[in-house]
Amino acid sequence: MKIVAICGAGIGSSGILKVNAERVLQRLGLSATVVAADIASVARVAADAQVILTSAEFVEAIGETRADVVVIENYFDTDELSRKLEAAIG
């Protein structure tokens, strides 16, 4: 399974999402590859992804995709991330 974290630059905020998503997946006992990428490369990087993690600001720019687009409000709230990831994957 592949999860892509998207932000404007592909570093920083998507990096936080990547780190915390990996922590949550480990806690849930799930295995997946988590990649951080910038919005400009979303079509390529997320072509084979099941889940895209991002902020509300990027949903429109992500556009048509087969992946579940999951909007995270508080990037440091691993409970929110856990709940939303479980709902998307489970």
Add this chain to the structure above:
Amino acid sequence: MTLPPLADRAIVLRARAADWREALRIAGDALVDSGCTTHDYTEAMIRMVDDHGPYIVIAPGLALAHARPGADVRADGLSVVTLAAPVEFGHAHNDPVRVVIGLAGVAPDAHLASVAALANAFNDSAAISAVADAPTRDAVRAILEGSGRA
């Protein structure tokens, strides 16, 4: 995973910013003053918000200002700015901002360790307000390095 100690010039306490642009400029200036970036990087951080909106407000009260790695970045680094008065960034859930972190990386993966250390510190839900209220630079360092609330 711990953060390298932040230089004095990378920490600005109780800064006054009239709006989000000024808040980002203070965080950018602190990166410039600590030898990490040029002023062009500061402008690029502001442009990210002009282009994509206030998504850098990634948690209640905290903005993670950053732009792409590139020629305007001389060294990996962080800056921390606490605001004397909270500033609205226009975020639907996480306004107003009390703490701005400036982040600069030479290469895309170079500072993932810093990002992981930031996550370590701020996954504690009390950490943002603890930084916002920190009376000294050492108190900020203690929180970011995970050695307590100080």
